[in-house]
Amino acid sequence: MDAPPDKGEDVGAFTRIDAHLVSLGLSAPQIIAADTSNGFLLLEDLGDDLYARVIPATPSLETPLYAAATDVLALLQANAPATALPPYGAREMVDAVSPATDWYAFAITGARSGLAALQAPLADLLAKVDTEPPVMILRDYHAENLLWLPQRQGVARVGLLDFQMAMLSSPAVDLVSLLQDARRDVSPAVEEAMILRFVALTGREETAFRMAYAVVGAQRHLRILGIFARLSLHFGKPDYVDLIPRVWRDLQRDLAHPALASLARAVETLLPKPTAEILQRIRDQCGTIPTP
Incomplete structure (x- = not known):
């Protein structure tokens, strides 16, 4: 890892969180050598078998791989979190949806408006589900950041990457990230099985957790x-437009939960459905919009 301090980077968070994960028996890469003052880390090579590669190549492994990844979350949440993690609570989650109006809706309507009307019902919902103590989340917990290590045992079979942005948040956040992946389809049967597995492993009340899962999922999407x-629009990366329909589909699934009716109405009013015409409009503006 090369994270030069003179460019504002810091390996401190990575090393601290890495040590915590390893202490729990999880397969974060071992740090072989470190020069933290210059931002250099020599890390264990966990291989190339990303979930995102293994599952398409061997579809029969989808269920066992996702089961192992779900077990990692249950173990992580059963233990005290790493120290000095920033919060990602209701306030931060409400603030985080501003790009939905400032960039997605703006690309279609030409106006940056409606954020408050989107945030208000979301804030109400997050207040209702934000009733448990926050847990450690890895935040970007999905198939591009998980490696399959079948030669290891139990939860150690899941190699962990890109966890330096770990935070304290809702127990549902990482499970949503895993099962409602913006970059690949997870089969509905596997998603349902893993929700039930997580509820059983963590002892959570199923109805309340399903509501939290839907609220956190809608916020994420x-x-x-x-x-x-x-x-x-800003960085000139049109390939991301191709991922929008999947994100929209998962958003609509979460909004179908009866408790999210008010947020569903706000989304219907403020955010146009990404039709083929709208997606092309976003592509046509690729790399042309400055930061407001």
């Missing part, structure tokens, strides 16, 4: 809609 639009 609103944020990602805006981020993917911004990556295209």
Whole structure:
């Protein structure tokens, strides 16, 4: 790892969180050598078998791989979190959906408006589900950041990457990230089985957790809609537009939960459905929109 301090980077968070994960018996890469003052780490090579490669190549492994990844989350949440993690609570989650209007809706309507009307019902919902103590989340817990290590045992079979942005948040956050992946389809049967597995492993009340899962999922998809639009509009990365329909589909699934009716109405009013015409409009503006 090369994270030069003179460019504002810091390996401190990575080393601290890595040590915590390893102490729990999880397969974060071992740090072989470190020069923290210059931002250099020599890390264990966990291989190339990303979930995102293994599952398409061997579809029969989808269930056992996702089961192992779900077990990692249950273990992580059963233990005290690493120290000095920043919060990702209701306030931060409400703030984080601003790209949905500032970038996604803006690309279609030309106006940056409606954020408050989107945030208000979301804030109400997050207040209702934000009733448990926060847990450690790895935040980007999905198939592109998980490696399959079948030669190891139990939860150690899941190699962990890109966890330096770990935070304290809802127990549902990482499970949503895993099962409602913006970059690949997870089969509905596997998603359902893993929700039930997580509930059983953690002892959570199923009805309340399913509501939290839907609320956190909707929040995540609103944020990602805006981020993917911004990556295209501002940074000239049109490939992200191709991912928007999947994000929208998962958003609609979460909004179908009866408790999310008010947020569903706000989304219907403020955010146009990404039709083929709208997606092309976003592509046509690729790399042309400055930061407001």
